[in-house]
Amino acid sequence: MPALRLPPEASSLADAVSQAVRDGVAAGELVPETTYSVYQLAELLGVSRSPVREGLLRLAQAGLVEIRRNRGFRVLPPRAHDIEEIIGIRLALEPPAARLAAEQATDDQHATIRTALGTMAAAAARGDDASFWPADRALHDLLLRASGRPRTAAIVEQLRSTTALLGPPTTASGRTLTEIHAEHEPVVTAVLARDGAAAESAMRAHLEATRGLLMAKLR
Structure with missing residues (x-):
C-alpha cells in the first residue's frame, strides 16, 4: 500500500x-x-x-x-467529459464573478489582487512552477472573494483541486507560465479599472483557452 x-x-x-x-x-x-x-x-x-x-x-x-x-x-483515469463538466461550471461562475469584482472590489482588495498578479509574474519569469500555481489559485480566489461570493470561491477551489488530479497542467501542452500569466493580466487590468464587461470577457477567454488545451490532451 x-x-x-x-x-x-x-x-x-x-x-x-x-x-x-x-x-x-x-x-x-x-x-x-x-x-x-x-x-x-x-x-x-x-x-x-x-x-x-x-x-x-x-x-x-x-x-x-x-x-x-x-x-x-x-x-479512475482522466476522462474528457470530466474536464468539460468542470470547466463548464467554472465558466458559469467565474466570468460573472469577475464582473462583480470589477464593480465592487475595495481599494485594499485591489492591492492584494495586484500583488498576487505580481507574484505570478515573478514566478513565471523564474520558470518556477512550484510557486506559480499556488499564486494562480490565490489570484482566482481573491477575484472571487472580491465579488462578494465566498461560497463560489469554495466551489471553484474544490473544482480546481479535482482538475489537478485529472492530469498535468496546461504547460504540458506547450503553454508557458508567461503565457498563462499574460491571460490573467487583462482580467486584473479590467478589475482595477472597474470595467465589469471587460473583466467578464477576459476571464471567459482565459477559461476557454484552458479548456481547449486540457481537452486536447485527452483526445
Whole structure:
C-alpha cells in the first residue's frame, strides 16, 4: 500500500481520508486503474473503516474513484467529459464573478489582487512552477472573494483541486507560465479599472483557452 498520511487541518476524519487519497493521487502514490483495499487504507491511516468508506464515497461522487463492492476502490483515469463538466461550471461562475469584482472590489482588495498578479509574474519569469500555481489559485480566489461570493470561491477551489488530479497542467501542452500569466493580466487590468464587461470577457477567454488545451490532451 502506498505511503499516505492524514492531513492535520481536516475538519473531520472523512474529509481527512478524502484529502489523503487526493494527495496520494497527485503525488503518484495511487495509480489510475489500480484497485486498493479499503481495509489496508484504514490500517495505513490509523482510522476505522467507516470514515474511510465515507471519504471514498465523496471521491466517487466527484468522479475520482470507483468503489468496487467487496474489492476496494479504483482510481479512475482522466476522462474528457470530466474536464468539460468542470470547466463548464467554472465558466458559469467565474466570468460573472469577475464582473462583480470589477464593480465592487475595495481599494485594499485591489492591492492584494495586484500583488498576487505580481507574484505570478515573478514566478513565471523564474520558470518556477512550484510557486506559480499556488499564486494562480490565490489570484482566482481573491477575484472571487472580491465579488462578494465566498461560497463560489469554495466551489471553484474544490473544482480546481479535482482538475489537478485529472492530469498535468496546461504547460504540458506547450503553454508557458508567461503565457498563462499574460491571460490573467487583462482580467486584473479590467478589475482595477472597474470595467465589469471587460473583466467578464477576459476571464471567459482565459477559461476557454484552458479548456481547449486540457481537452486536447485527452483526445
